[in-house]
Amino acid sequence: xxxxxxxxxxxxxxxxxxxxxxxxxxxxxxxxxxxxxxxxxxxxxxxxxxxxxxxxxxxxxxxxxxxxxxxxxxxxxxxxxxxxxxxxxxxxxxxxxxxxxxxxxxxxxxxxxxx
Amino acid sequence: xxxxxxxxxxxxxxxxxxxxxxxxxxxxxxxxxxxxxxxxxxxxxxxxxxxxxxxxxxxxxxxxxxxxxxxxxxxxxxxxxxxxxxxxxxxxxxxxxxxxxxxxxxxxxxxx
Numbered sequence: 713x714x715x716x717x718x719x720x721x722x723x724x725x726x727x728x729x730x731x732x733x734x735x736x737x738x739x740x741x742x743x744x745x746x747x748x749x750x751x752x753x754x755x756x757x758x759x760x761x762x763x764x765x766x767x768x769x770x771x772x773x774x775x776x777x778x779x780x781x782x783x784x785x786x787x788x789x790x791x792x793x794x795x796x797x798x799x800x801x802x803x804x805x806x807x808x809x810x811x812x813x814x815x816x817x818x819x820x821x822x823x824x825x826x827x
Numbered sequence: 828x829x830x831x832x833x834x835x836x837x838x839x840x841x842x843x844x845x846x847x848x849x850x851x852x853x854x855x856x857x858x859x860x861x862x863x864x865x866x867x868x869x870x871x872x873x874x875x876x877x878x879x880x881x882x883x884x885x886x887x888x889x890x891x892x893x894x895x896x897x898x899x900x901x902x903x904x905x906x907x908x909x910x911x912x913x914x915x916x917x918x919x920x921x922x923x924x925x926x927x928x929x930x931x932x933x934x935x936x937x938x939x
Contacts (some may be wrong), residue, residue, distance in 0.1 A: 718870075728837070746927075755915065755931040805870045813860060814876060816927070821870040 714810040718819030725796055725826055733791045735806030740788035742808035746816070750803040762789040767785075777810055796826040798816045831918050833930035841938050846903040848933050850916030853897070860892060860899045861917040864910075865932065871915055875901070906937040 715738040715740055725731050743764045748756040760781055761769040768781035780792040789808075793800055806819040830853040840846045848862075849902055859878040863871035875880040877883045877899065889902040899918075916930040 755929045757929075758927065798934040803868075815873045818863075818872070821868075823868070 714813050714817045716806065716808050716817045716819040718822055720822060721820055722727075722823040723825070725824070727797055728795055730792055731796055732823075733793070733804055733806075735789045735791070735808070736817050737787045737808050737810075738798055740810040740812065742789075742810075743786060745783060745789040745806055745808045747781065747789075747791050748805045748807065750805060750821075759791075763790075765807060766791075768785055769806065781787045793824065796824070798826045800824065801826045831916055831928045833916050833933045836929055836934040836935055837936055839936045839938055840906050842906060842908060844906050844937075846906045846910065846935055846937070848901040848903075848914050848916075848935065850899045850901075850930055851897055852899070852916075852918045852928070854918065854920065854928075855894075855897060855912075857897075857918045857920055859919045861919070861923040861927075862864060862888075862899075862901045863914045863915040863917060865915055867913075874914075899915070903935075906935075908937045908939050911936050 717736045717738050719734045722793045746761040749759050750756050754813050758771050759774045762781045762783040764783045764786055777794050783789040805814045805821040809816045832851050861876045862874045864874050875890045877892045882890050883890045886902045891900045906926040913932040913934050915932045917927045920926055
């Protein structure tokens, strides 16, 4: 139980293009999902909290217009990196909590490389 | 600024030994504490959580919490090469809140 699916697992895109990453809770409903970014040899940094049916809450320093989050259903949140640049290259991970379990489950992560 | 600190390592232990991973946190009001394991290029997976002072055991893993010292640790008994990974300590402010604060992780290598 408590499976979070993330897609794609890796993506390479050209500078200036947009990339969409999907995060799905497969066997539970998640009113809240979280998006993290992790640079090599660094810890996870929370980017934003995705709330079903309402606007996402962004952490300080994260550009809302660049990292668009949509949480249109109880099982799906998407993160769109708009006008991507090489410095956006990172490992993006989503997580969610099954209300019937303690602790949070992470998606498998998306390795984004912007060239 | 809430901080979670871990020694980055690398920590090397021989197979069969006990690996001890430590974590300190700055927010005295923190309520729950998590240990995640992350293999290279993969996302973190939950190993254990603890929210009461003392020890909590699960198989080869034991989490220890001392709120007075703002210290949480993870012991891995009978370490195996497959335990080689980065271990992340995470602290949550409250039982109902959602905000996690992660340490930078400790890299563990178990030598066969």
